[in-house]
Amino acid sequence: MKTLAATLIACLAAGTALADVESCRTIRLANLGWTDILLTDATAEVILNALGYEAGNTQLGLGIAYTSLQEGNMDVFQGNWRPVQDENFKEFFDKGWVEVLGKNLEGAKFTLAVPAYVAEGGIKTFADVAANREMFEGKIYGIEPGSNDYLLDMVAQGLYGFDASWEVVETSETGMLSQVERAVSREEPIVFLGWEPHPMNIDYQIAYLGGGDEVFGADYGGATVYTISRPGFAAECPNAARLFSQLAYTLDYENYGMRRILADGLEPQEAARAQLAEMPQLLEGWLAGVTTFDGQEGLPVVKAALGIE
Incomplete structure (x- = not known):
């Protein structure tokens, strides 16, 4: 029997469309209130909502974010900074209390x-x-x-x-x-x-x-930032997991997107929409093989929702 990670990797490599069950429609993101995660969560929310999901975030302390994933009270956390979090949260990875979906930032x-x-x-x-x-x-x-x-x-x-x-x-x-x-x-x-x-x-x-x-x-x-999830998320929600595994941000996307929040006073989703309009090329890789919740090709739907031609 394949492991959950092996199954997801095989499907991703084959370009297979991955259907999510109804319980996956609601995606719960753990947020620390840091502006970088406000931006990245807002980016994920804008895309997921355009795809027909219902995504939202809850602000938690760092330790509570990990525990909430372990207990199944949150689905995804985009703030696993390594190696700085390695020692304090090693047990969560060693015991399978959380699962890694992918890298979302390098050079931090x-x-x-x-x-x-x-x-x-x-x-x-x-x-x-x-x-x-x-x-x-x-x-x-x-x-x-x-x-x-x-x-x-x-x-x-x-x-x-x-x-x-x-x-x-x-x-x-x-x-x-x-x-x-x-x-x-x-x-x-x-x-x-x-x-x-x-x-x-x-x-x-x-x-x-x-x-x-x-x-x-x-x-x-020096850090690499990873996206992690509750146990079983990738197996239960493979289409959403594919999106998160491909959501790789850049330093420019985050530096300037965060400035829109802190200096320009935009709400996080407004900042995400504005930054995506400036850097629409990122959507190609993020949405490769990702569908809407009801199975349509995801990229044109998201572009239309964002007003990007």
């Missing part, structure tokens, strides 16, 4: 960052930050609670010279960036959790800190 980064003027002043590594507690008022700015465990563990373990006097400020992505904006406007020092893709890489001159490999991995937390 995820580690501590400072404004370029701070780096030019000599702060280039994690250890440099730890040695200059007064400069940073003992604060590292993170995002929402549940997504800063790497930083909290780093401080608790005393890595790189940090100690218990340091505070990881847990707010939200928007809250953190407001602190970055405030500091940059005054040319004050600040250390914060930075990542790419994100319009912070376009809007500010920032420098990623070296020396944090033990916590974030090599190459400034």
